[in-house]
Amino acid sequence: MIDKNAVARCFGKAAASYDQHALLQRLSSDKLLQYLPTVPNMVNTYATTVDLGCGSGALLSTLAECSENLIAVDLSFGMLTHARGHHQLATPTYWLNGDAEALPLQSDSIDLCVSNLALQWCDDLAMPLIETSRCLKRGGLMLFSTLVSGSLDELTQSWAAVNKHRHVNRFLSEGEIKAALLKSGLSVESFQIEIQTMHYSSVKEVMLSLKGIGANHVHNKNVKPTTQGDLRAFKANYETLRDNQGLLPLSYKLAYCLLRKR
Numbered sequence: 584m585i586d587k588n589a590v591a592r593c594f595g596k597a598a599a600s601y602d603q604h605a606l607l608q609r610l611s612s613d614k615l616l617q618y619l620p621t622v623p624n625m626v627n628t629y630a631t632t633v634d635l636g637c638g639s640g641a642l643l644s645t646l647a648e649c650s651e652n653l654i655a656v657d658l659s660f661g662m663l664t665h666a667r668g669h670h671q672l673a674t675p676t677y678w679l680n681g682d683a684e685a686l687p688l689q690s691d692s693i694d695l696c697v698s699n700l701a702l703q704w705c706d707d708l709a710m711p712l713i714e715t716s717r718c719l720k721r722g723g724l725m726l727f728s729t730l731v732s733g734s735l736d737e738l739t740q741s742w743a744a745v746n747k748h749r750h751v752n753r754f755l756s757e758g759e760i761k762a763a764l765l766k767s768g769l770s771v772e773s774f775q776i777e778i779q780t781m782h783y784s785s786v787k788e789v790m791l792s793l794k795g796i797g798a799n800h801v802h803n804k805n806v807k808p809t810t811q812g813d814l815r816a817f818k819a820n821y822e823t824l825r826d827n828q829g830l831l832p833l834s835y836k837l838a839y840c841l842l843r844k845r
Contacts, residue, residue, distance in 0.1 A: 585706050587658060587682060595661025606792075607781060611837055612641045612699045615728045618773050618841045619697075627651045629694040635683055635715070635727075636701020640666035646697060647674035654688070656681050658704070683711035688718045698727040700837075703754060712767035716844055725769060725842040731776060732756040733836040738789075741820040745813050760838055769842035777837050782830040786818045789833055 632650035634642050637657050643666070647653050653676045657663040660680045667678050681687045683698070684705050696715045705711050708729070715725045732754045742750040755763070757776060764771055783789045825831055 585704065587704075590704050591659040591661075595659045607779060607835060608638065608700055609641055610779060611728050614777070614837075615697070615699050615726060615839055616642070616645060618775075618839055619726055620724070620841075631693045631695075633688070633693050633696040633715075633718070635686075635696055635698035635711070636704075637666055638662055638699075638701070640670045642697060642699060643670050643672060643676070646695075647672045647676070650674055650695070653677070654679060654693070656683070656686070658682055658701075684714060686711075686714045686718055690717050691720050693718050694720055694723050696723070696725045696727075698725075700728055700730065702727055703730045703752075708755060708760060708763035709766040712763060712769065712842070716767050716769050719769075719844040721844055723844045725767075725844075726840070728837050728839050729760065730754045731760065731836040731838050733778075733834070735833065735835070737821065737824055737831070737833055741817050741824070744820055745816045748809075750809075750817075754836075757838070760840075764840065764842065767842065770845050771840070772843050773839070773841040775839045777839065778834060779837060780832050780834045782826070782828070782832055784830060786821045786831065789821070789831055792833070 628649045629651070631652045631654065632646050633654045633656060634640075634646055635656050637643060637655040639662065640655065643653065643655060651674070653672065653674050655663065655666060655676060656679045657666070658681070663678055663680055670676075679687055683702060684707070696719065698711075702708055702711050712725065719725065734754050735751050739751045742748075761774070764774070781792070783792065821831060
């Protein structure tokens with residue numbers, strides 16, 4: 584079981600530093616919006632749009648342009664407060680501190696739900712999809728991205744030779760994600776997998792990139808503390824992965840999904 588309070592605290596602590604480190608999130612949000620069906624004059628195309636797991640609000644300005652009303656939802660009250668303080672939107676916007684697996688929204692009340700790299704923090708991917716389906720009007724859309732098994736493999740490999748403790752979260756396989764989509768009852772209009780590799784100059788920079796966005800919480804982590812010797816061994820293993828440009832890779836495998844309520 585995922586400790587939602589611990590996840591929320593990690594993201595809340597990272598609210599001020601989030602935008603500085605959230606390069607992957609910006610790249611994936613831009614990619615995600617490419618899957619949104621385009622219609623002439625997108626202004627007010629959707630009566631009510633939800634940004635589920637809005638984080639620091641990277642998607643809000645774009646979603647506000649095509650929506651009559653906007654609802655920003657995030658598990659972290661600290662992150663939600665930060666986003667609210669940094670986005671002045673002309674579109675009426677409502678801010679909700681809530682869990683994607685138990686949405687505080689009425690059934691058949693929204694036209695579009697967009698979620699960028701947030702649903703991997705849920706216990707069961709099917710639950711936020713089922714909840715979103717409940718809240719969507721007929722014909723409504725769910726557009727989301729999430730991490731797939733194979734993400735952060737460089738970290739996993741570098742720790743594997745050190746000890747057997749969990750240092751990296753487990754992500755769902757492509758098959759497990761498709762099974763969750765099937766349970767949702769929503770119609771799949773698009774499903775794409777893409778690998779995005781980031782590059783860093785040092786192991787410290789790699790770890791700061793995760794901590795800076797609050798993504799350093801590891802579920803069910805072994806309570807035994809990591810020793811300095813373990814850290815040195817991990818860093819030495821990671822150093823062997825430097826590429827021809829002398830940089831350290833960190834890979835993410837992302838799924839982009841567009842669903843419709845028929």
